[in-house]
Amino acid sequence: MTTVRLPLGTFIGARSGDKGGDANVGAWVVAPVESAAVRLSHGRNSDLVSTADAVAVADARYAWLLSVLTVDGVRALLPETRDLRIEVHALPNLRAVNIVIHGILGRGVAETTRVDPQAKGLGEHLRARIVDIPTSLIDGPAA
Amino acid sequence: MTDPIRIANCSGFFGDRLAAAREMVDGGPIDVLTGDWLAELTMLILMRQKLKRGNGFAGTFLTQLEQVLGTCSDRGIRIVSNAGGLDPLALGEAVDELATRLGIPVRVGVVSGDDLMPRMAELLQSGEGFVNLDTGETLLEAGAVPITANAYIGGEPIADALRGGADVVVTGRVTDAALVIGPAAWWHGWNFAAARAGDQAMRDALAGALVAGHVIECGAQACGGNYAFFRDVPGLEHPGLPIAEVAADGSTVITKHEGTGGMVTIGTVTAQLLYEIGGPAYANPDVTADFATIELEQVGRDRVRIGGTKGLPEPQRLKVAMNYLGGFRNSLTLVLTGLDVEAKADLALRTIAGLSLEQVRSTGTDAVALAAQSSLSVRELAVELLDSGIDDPAQPGDAQSFLRITVKDPDDAKVGKAFTAPLIEATLSSYPGMFPTTPPGPASPYGVYWPTTVARENVTVAVQVADEPLVGGTP
Known part of the structure; x- marks a missing residue:
């Protein structure tokens, strides 16, 4: 399998936030079908991709995401979480995972000394990490 | 079968866009205007404000209300807000005074009882340890003396206040999603007691509204704000805010007013579904929603349907901030x-x-x-x-x-x-x-911040409409 080194955020979206002293990062796969939806939103319906192809690529991207964002995978990509308790929940219907990182914010936004006290940027940090992505996931209908 | 109820969000936090209430009311047809003013940190900010200025509610809500109250009254748009913060009764009075000053006839509903501070000594004595959900310590073990303590209340008392004829409902610490569950339950005549007794269709309906509430509670974040693929989003200089069209079975279309910036796609809705959640079981006092069952579908331009949501039994204890x-x-x-x-x-x-x-x-x-x-x-x-x-x-x-x-x-x-x-x-x-x-x-x-829980029976919710107490508040 040939791979290419690209940011995780090439076709993975993420949004992060706080719950008390814990942070969560939700990460999901951009399906090429969403690109169609985006074009629909922009009022350009003419270049819709084939739905069957788009779903197949999205499913393959999701299977890959599950293999990358394991508990150990998260620890490797975000070293500041190395010693913290982490849960990864899969939400296959949404082609998403939710990562809960316990205690990263101490005892909450008012108490923590972290520069980003509500972990608002944590998802974007994760997306910026460069990883080996199978070229087959890049070559499908454009993200 | 009743038509879907159109619930518009105009605030994602205390400090969000001041013009948003007016934009949502003037931008197109809606049935209920709602918004979230309370984050975990906000209760602390409001306590400081209360010590300095004497009231503990989010005053910006009154400014927004003044801009839209007349139009809402004319068009029969109900307003539901948790801007009451630490002082829902005081905000209720302030809304009354505002309406009187503007000469607009308004029945004000107030949901209170979330504030556990007045009964803290009694609750501690009765055996509530307020165990920290993260550390397992009791309040006593930590030697912590709380300055705010609010139970998260569900949507049922809000539905009660609307049924009681309230045009404007103000609350203290209710869950963010309760601001949608309450109006949807009122509109469709949902039965909370049936859901608690195990009626699966009713549980699913409430769970659908819970998910809808979760999606719109953070304002523009459902419409392309704070979105990973922001370069795909048109008009992000001033995105529209979200509207949830909640159907009688709880399925919902998320949309926004025609001609506003931003976009509503499977991606923008997915991003918000994942925001500040834990495992797939997302609990609310009324019902628990199983996020693993959610299905999304783009059904039109800036229209995403959320369906398939299954409801699970409501939790036995209420979360406390x-x-x-x-x-x-x-x-x-x-x-x-x-x-x-x-x-x-x-x-x-x-x-x-x-x-x-x-x-x-x-x-x-x-x-x-x-x-x-x-x-x-x-x-x-x-x-x-x-x-x-x-x-x-x-x-x-x-x-x-x-x-x-x-x-x-x-x-x-x-x-x-x-x-x-x-x-x-x-x-x-x-x-x-x-x-x-x-x-x-x-x-x-x-x-x-001390995240903890309290037994349901230790919380007594009060619902009043136009100064008259209603019977039957449930947390």
Whole structure:
């Protein structure tokens, strides 16, 4: 399998936030079908991709995401979480995972000394990490 | 079968776009205007405000209400807001006064009873330990004295207030999603007791509204705001805010007003579904929603349907947001420009705190241990070195690294001038190019968040409409 080194955020979206002293990062796969939806939103319906192809690529991207964002995978990509308790929940219907990182914010936004006290940027940090992505996931209908 | 109810969000936090209420009312047809004003931190902010100014509600809501109350009254748009914060009754009175001043006939509903502070001693005596969900400690073991303690209330009392004829409903700490569950249940005549007794269709309907509420509670975040693929989003300079069209079975279409910026796609809705959640079971006092069952479909331009949501039994205990005063804190950030970033940080730390960078690194994030090793007489010390890591920096931004030093102590004097003055005094005698990002500031108090739960039977919710108490409030 040939791979290419690209940011995780090439076709993975993420949004992060706080719950008390814990942070969560939700990460999901951009399906090429969403690109169609985006074009629909922009009022350009003419270049819709084939739905069957788009779903197949999205499913393959999701299977890959599950293999990358394991508990150990998260620890490797975000070293500041190395010693913290982490849960990864899969939400296959949404082609998403939710990562809960316990205690990263101490005892909450008012108490923590972290520069980003509500972990608002944590998802974007994760997306910026460069990883080996199978070229087959890049070559499908454009993200 | 009733038509879907169109619930518009006009606020994602205390401080969100002031013009949003007017935009949502004037932008197109809606049935209910709602919004969330309360984050975890907001209760603490409102407590400080209450100590200073005497009221503990989000006053910006009144400003927004003044702009839309007449139109809402004419068009029969109901308004539901948790801006009551620590003082829902006082906000209810303020809304009454506003309506009287404007000459608009309005029946005001108030949902209260979330505030556990008046009954704290009694609750502790009755055996509520308020065990910290993260640490397992009881309040007593931690020696913590809470300054705010609010149970999260569900949508049922809001539905009761609307059924009781309230045009405007103000609440204290209800769950963010309750602001949608309540109006949807009122509109469709849903039966909360049936859901509790195991009626699956009713549970699914409530769970669908819970998911809808979760999606729209953070304002523009459902419409392309704060979105990973922001470069795909048109009109993000001023995105529209979300509307949930909740059908009788709880399935929902998320949309926004025609002609507004931003977009509503499977991606923008997915991003918000994942925001600040834990496992797939998302609990609310009325019902628990199984997020693993959610199905999304783009059904039109800026229209995403959320269906398939299954409801699970409601939790036995209610979540409580508690805060106590942790002490005082202060921070200063030093700029380290150019070469030898680590050596510069090391010298600064040795000068200010009697610590080497090596000691800081080996102690890690244990702020108490770091303070104990340092020459500073404070309880906690945290040091972060943000190293730009860029060689041969062409631009100033590439050349700058930052050393952030934070101290905490129960005594404000120890983290005020006693902390900042020696640091400033060192600016001509330490590493080359030393300067702080901001002038030294005074110590400021900080709160500690204490996530916990309370038994349902220990919370008594009160619902009143136009000063008359309604019977039958359930948390």
